[in-house]
Amino acid sequence: MTKSILLIFFSTIIGNIFAQNSSSNNIDASIDTNQIIISNIYIKGNKVTKKRIVLRELKFKENDTISKNNLAKLIKRSKENLLNISLFNYVSIKTSFVNKSNINIFINLEERWYLWPYPIFEHADRNLSSFIHNKDWDRINYGLFVLKNNFRGRNEILKIKARYGYKEQYLINYKIPYIDKKGKNGIETNFAYFRQKEIAFNTINNKLQFYQSDNYIREIIDASVSYSYRPRWDNSHLFKLEYKNVSITDTITILNSDYLGDRRDNIFYFNFVYRFTSDKRDSKVYPLKGYVYRISATKFGLFKNPDVNIFYLDAVYSKYCKISNKFYFNSGLKIKKSLKNDNIYFEKQALGYDDFLRAFEYNVIDGNDFFLFRNNFKYELVKPRIKQYEFIPSSKFNKIHYSVYLNLFFDSGYVNDNIYDVSNTMVKEFLYSGGIGIDFVTYYDKIIRFEYSVNKFGNNGFFIHFGAPIFINKKTTNIGRL
Numbered sequence: 001m002t003k004s005i006l007l008i009f010f011s012t013i014i015g016n017i018f019a020q021n022s023s024s025n026n027i028d029a030s031i032d033t034n035q036i037i038i039s040n041i042y043i044k045g046n047k048v049t050k051k052r053i054v055l056r057e058l059k060f061k062e063n064d065t066i067s068k069n070n071l072a073k074l075i076k077r078s079k080e081n082l083l084n085i086s087l088f089n090y091v092s093i094k095t096s097f098v099n100k101s102n103i104n105i106f107i108n109l110e111e112r113w114y115l116w117p118y119p120i121f122e123h124a125d126r127n128l129s130s131f132i133h134n135k136d137w138d139r140i141n142y143g144l145f146v147l148k149n150n151f152r153g154r155n156e157i158l159k160i161k162a163r164y165g166y167k168e169q170y171l172i173n174y175k176i177p178y179i180d181k182k183g184k185n186g187i188e189t190n191f192a193y194f195r196q197k198e199i200a201f202n203t204i205n206n207k208l209q210f211y212q213s214d215n216y217i218r219e220i221i222d223a224s225v226s227y228s229y230r231p232r233w234d235n236s237h238l239f240k241l242e243y244k245n246v247s248i249t250d251t252i253t254i255l256n257s258d259y260l261g262d263r264r265d266n267i268f269y270f271n272f273v274y275r276f277t278s279d280k281r282d283s284k285v286y287p288l289k290g291y292v293y294r295i296s297a298t299k300f301g302l303f304k305n306p307d308v309n310i311f312y313l314d315a316v317y318s319k320y321c322k323i324s325n326k327f328y329f330n331s332g333l334k335i336k337k338s339l340k341n342d343n344i345y346f347e348k349q350a351l352g353y354d355d356f357l358r359a360f361e362y363n364v365i366d367g368n369d370f371f372l373f374r375n376n377f378k379y380e381l382v383k384p385r386i387k388q389y390e391f392i393p394s395s396k397f398n399k400i401h402y403s404v405y406l407n408l409f410f411d412s413g414y415v416n417d418n419i420y421d422v423s424n425t426m427v428k429e430f431l432y433s434g435g436i437g438i439d440f441v442t443y444y445d446k447i448i449r450f451e452y453s454v455n456k457f458g459n460n461g462f463f464i465h466f467g468a469p470i471f472i473n474k475k476t477t478n479i480g481r482l
Contacts, residue, residue: 043107049109050154054109056178057082058078060074075095084285085155087149089111090399091107091109093105093106094106112149113394115146115149116149120163122140122142123141126352132464143161143163143169145159145160155177158175159172169192169194172190176188184231185228185229188224188228193222194218196217196218199218203424206352206363206426208364218247222244226238235277237275241271245266245268248260250265252265258345261308269308271300275295276295281318286447287468289320290320291320295313295315298310298311298312308347310341313339318331327379329375330374330469331375332470350366350417356372358433359455360433362459365426366424367415369415371413378407379405380404380405381404381405384403404440407439409469414428415429416428432455433455435451448466449467449469450462451465
């Protein structure tokens with residue numbers, strides 16, 4: 001089944017992989033020379049951001065000698081790189097000739113607002129549609145989340161969270177993307193503590209089964225350190241070491257003896273993740289052109305841990321192309337294959353969580369292995385526009401860009417498992433769905449999608465989602481189930 005889907009997927013997109021996108025050339029055609037020297041690069045508007053952070057994302061540097069015909073392409077990609085680090089709302093790059101063979105480059109930036117003290121009031125379900133469907137208002141989280149982007153002007157990120165309610169969480173996270181002058185090496189540290197009075201202890205009929213108590217029935221300690229290596233603009237490596245400690249009450253072990261495996265009420269283990277990503281999309285927020293692929297290897301239970309022995313590989317490939325003036329096509333395939341897998345319910349997730357088929361929002365399909373294939377055909381209803389509101393005093397908020405796209409989509413997937421296939425009919429079943437939707441894209445990386453979809457069983461409905469419809473998922477930490 002997986003091989004067939006792979007053949008269909010790659011035959012669908014292979015014709016687009018080598019497509020070239022035309023772009024305007026800012027070079028004066030009257031200049032005869034084929035080589036141009038970049039004399040100076042002037043940067044304006046980086047009041048907080050260090051100059052070296054901006055220079056790191058450029059595909060050229062001062063004193064470079066480059067082809068005249070290649071300059072427009074390098075400028076376009078440099079602009080995309082600067083927007084993709086999510087430090088600026090707007091970026092413009094212009095050129096000016098010093099003489100026939102030398103140019104100056106002028107970069108104008110409009111920085112974002114970087115300090116966000118968020119009051120937390122959110123649902124704690126797998127997705128918004130599931131929360132609306134369940135109508136369980138006990139599953140509400142509240143608290144405070146402080147996010148500091150571009151900390152110290154070096155694109156560092158500091159997160160502090162105190163969340164209460166359904167799923168308590170205390171978090172501190174610090175990410176330094178560049179610890180060296182060349183901007184190739186980075187580190188990230190994370191510590192989180194969770195506790196809950198209600199959790200999902202099993203999956204039956206493709207629905208999560210919950211148990212609730214007046215006391216806390218599960219606690220999780222999660223600590224990790226990550227090292228990233230980005231030798232080029234588009235390619236990156238991630239190495240992550242994680243410690244996880246999970247405790248549950250005796251009641252949960254009685255309800256599901258495999259929740260932590262072998263009737264255990266506590267396990268602690270180290271995990272290791274390696275991930276390679278090659279990302280050549282025009283936008284990491286809502287891409288329309290380019291491609292991205294990612295390959296990961298994950299091992300739960302290091303140092304001969306007798307409690308946990310899980311090892312799996314997963315891969316993602318997504319392709320984005322422009323068909324004509326207003327029409328676009330996106331396609332994405334994700335595959336997970338388990339090579340070693342202890343029967344630990346807490347760590348066994350497939351579709352219905354971060355990865356899901358549309359029109360299956362109310363279901364979970366647990367298992368060891370899966371593939372998910374998504375396709376979107378887009379029509380640009382409203383091309384990207386900028387509207388300025390003069391009554392808003394801050395330049396970081398008064399200029400809003402937005403665009404709207406109509407979507408036709410088709411998803412398919414398959415989950416393999418030998419434990420949950422008896423009580424869950426969607427396991428070992430080829431699944432598919434389709435529908436129509438509207439995507440609204442605006443500034444500060446905000447996307448809201450309104451979709452109507454129907455699946456192979458005839459289940460249908462209107463659903464609301466946030467984020468781009470074709471993955472990649474940015475999450476690097478999995479803290480387990482609800």
